Amino acid sequence: MSTPGFTSEVETVMVHQRETISRLPAYKQGATAGDSGAFKLSSNENPFPPLASVTRAIASALGEIHLYPSMAVAELTDRIAARFDVATENVAFGAGSVEVLSQLIHASAGAGDEVIFAWRSFEAYPILVQVAGATPVPIALTDDECHDLTAMAAAITPQTRLILVCNPNNPTGAFVTTDELHAFMAQVPADVLVVVDEAYGHFNRDASSAVGIDFFRRYPNVAVLHTFSKAYGLAGLRIGYAIAPTAVAANLRRVALPFGVTELAQRAALASLDAEAELSVRIDEIVGERTRVLSALRASGWRVTDSQGNFVWLRTGDGTDRVNAVFTAEGILARAFPGEGLRVTIGTPEQNDRFLVAAAAALLPVTV
Template sequence: MMVHQREAISRLPAYKQGAAAGDSGAFKLSSNENPFPPLASVTEAIASALGEIHLYPSMAVTEVTDRIAARFDVPAENVAFGAGSVEVLSQIIHASAGAGDEVIFAWRSFEAYPILVRVAGATPVAVALTADERHDLDGMADAITAQTRLILVCNPNNPTGAFVTADELQAFLARVPENVLVVVDEAYVHFNRDASSAVGIDFFRRYPNVAVLHTFSKAYGLAGLRIGYAIAPTEVAANLRRVALPFGVTAIAQRAALASLDAEAELTVRIDEIVAERTRVLMALRASGWPVTDSQGNFVWLRTGEGTDRVNAMFVHAGILARAFPGEGLRVTIGTAEQNDRFLVAAAAALAPATV
């Protein structure tokens, strides 16, 4: 007789990490990682923390909390940290929804959403994207029921790169009951250059049921250290701290986050380079015949449909590791100029034998 396990867990799809290049010489463009190495000042800060790894870190992440609170001009009690924004999202779901409750999100969106919802025992409600790869906010509002406890809005959306405008989010929130928490997931906010886009913190200030998720993994390049945070209503943030893994944010991650905040001028230059490369890649893809939509993330989305496996195989053969969603499309991270050039050659070749 096997020990008892939750049946729902055995049916969960495993979260898939982007393929690793190993020693193949391939370029890994599958995980939306920052292509630049850590800044010298950040690595020095990490090194300075190594002598204290026998001690527990600040469970309250006090110094970084104070810095984020000051930056966004919010009380520190509204800021809650975790081991990456995905772990903070898990905290939000566990604090907001359980058995019999529903969590609404667009689909396709961040792959972890339905997994985390089911782990919490709640029911995921996925609302299909529009034909132009954007959130169908009207459809999401129509999906609200008496069981809805939480709504996730990924802005810009991963993996399509589309964004939600401020006007759209305002109209959407007018239809959301005040007892339903709306989380604006802004993991890629630093790459979003469209002035009409919704800005999560603006809506947090205006609505009592809005929270915002940010991460140090993408623009700040700390993906390997795991640190992210929510800015949320006071009672929500307090509950996030209650359900958080104790000491989940390491001292090294906290030190690196502080150093990164100190080095934002240098990091902004790097972000600008990634955005410029994104523009170049999108223009080149269109010139070669790919019908790609605009992206405000550090990636582009190829809607390859039933041709996804074929195109992905061609990319792998050419030394490009993308993130494939079978039957749907491929997400390709913006890398260095050299990496992007190889991808563009492979993408043009993929169109040659057949129209995707």
């Protein structure tokens, strides 16, 4: 007996889907080690386990997961506003800074609008722009892996609605200086929003680097993106925020996924803010390992630029697949961008030592 309204044959009529979406590449998560014994250094994750105080904060909320979280993220909003001396109306949260970035794009740009960003930079930038129906305008990096702010300024048109500045840049680790960003802002129309994405800001130790909050205070068309995923080690809980002009932040809340920031994430973020002294020690250890890894890479023959992120960038060009194969054989899972290079996260000393062995092995057949 057939069920009314259903057919037993395979449907031949395709429901309407946006053609643009079907052409988009899916965001690629870093390779997973599984039971292989390999070290996963492909996702820029914090190598340290959660702090005990953070684990306790999460556990204390488990008995309430049948309830919706605070959609306003009220307590955490107050803490962030006080921390940066801004109004609560300037703070908007989301499920990771990438979700807040999506909010920024949807609130600012649509069909016929343009969004400018450096390339290569964060892989999600062009995907999110196209999902919003806008046009991505990628601008090639300079030869030393930095944002080409001169070219980015020249690319501004009447259709430009948003400019993304990743500082330090993912995956190259290069940064934008204060003087460079001021000179750039002088060329940006007042009605174009500039977003300073500081997902890796805690690892940036160069005193000449631009600091997003300083530019937010100076310019009415600047927003800043922060995350709890990297330095705070809450990648699995998904929580990030923007500090933005009042009208922009209000629109972010309008386009945000309702109840997107879980109570577990909110409790963990609050506990992390309470434990910043302890977390700072961990960040210092990662920065110290980054310095050691860069030095060892250069000593073994690699030509690498400095990084201010929790990762290093190897510009391997056409040799990327070969080098990545060596890394995989040596038990290192890196983030490969075919034809361009590899990004390798700074892990524990043991993980970094194995990476350095793999990097030396990759240089044996052909010097990159």
